Amino acid sequence: MKKVLYFGTLMMLLVVSVSFAQKKNKDGWISLFDGKSLAGWKVGENASTFSIDNGTIMVAGPRAHIFYDGKVGDHNFKNFEFKAQVMTTPGSNSGIYFHTQYQEGGWPSKGYEVQVNNSHTDWRRTGSLYSIQDVKDVFVEDNVWYTEHIIVQGKHITIKINDKTVVDYVEPDEVAAKVKDPGRKISSGTFALQGHDPKSKVYYKDIMVKPLGE
Structure with a gap:
């Protein structure tokens, strides 16, 4: 026995x-999405905005945010590389948040947003560190898969689109003293995908993270 x-x-x-x-x-890359379910992810209001479609997370519906809430890194990342395969559709808008935390509704008050938008009316295009260091040029087309790659090491943020660096930003020390938007700064936290509006449809797959040392 x-x-x-x-x-x-x-x-x-x-x-x-x-x-x-x-x-x-x-x-060192670790998958955050199993391609079959939303296991390890948590969404508050308008949960129907997120669904599984042919091995992808399809984002389509009213404003909503889905937060990684799984076991990898105890869903708390400070220094990391994050990348995902993304496909936009004409007129769509979305975003990838990092150093954020779960909240039931509204726009996330903590963390930075990296823009996903190739043809929406918002002029801030894919790869923008939203309202911090914005990108006006369009580097990828709608209906085509591309790689969005975010690297955070200390106060240095690098954003790449298909291996092309579009943002290279170092957060200044005085950001921590801002009162207007205290959550919009380097700290630590999880990732979130954004559903922007009912007319926006965006797809995500191959969502991965590589934790980096302190």
């Missing part, structure tokens, strides 16, 4: 070990 229990425990550990290995690539 002891041998059977030992063998069963060993097999269980092996399965867990293999499962973890599948999530974490050799180069």
Whole structure:
């Protein structure tokens, strides 16, 4: 009986070990989205804005935000690389928040937003560090998959679109003293995807993070 229990425990550990290995690539990237469900993600108001469509997170509906709430990094990241495959549709608008935290409704009050918008009426285009260092040029087309890559190391924020650096920003020390928007600063926190408005439809897949050292 002891041998059977030992063998069963060993097999269980092996399965867990293999499962973890599948999530974490050799180069340190860890998946945050299983391609099949919204497991590990949490949404407040207008939850129907987010759904699974052919292995992607489809964002389509009223304003809403879905926050990563899973076990990776205890959903709290400070220094990291984040990347996702994104596809916009004509006239759509979305965003990727980092260093944020879950809130039931409204626009996230904590963290920075990285813009996802190639043809919406808002002139701030894909890759903008929203209202901080904005991008006016359009680097990718609607209906085409592209990579949005965010790197945060200390107070240095780099945003790349298909390996092209479009934002290179260092947060000044005095930002911490601002009273107007105290949550919009480097700190730590989770990621969130934005549903902007009912006319915006955007797709996300291959959502990954690589935690970096202090």
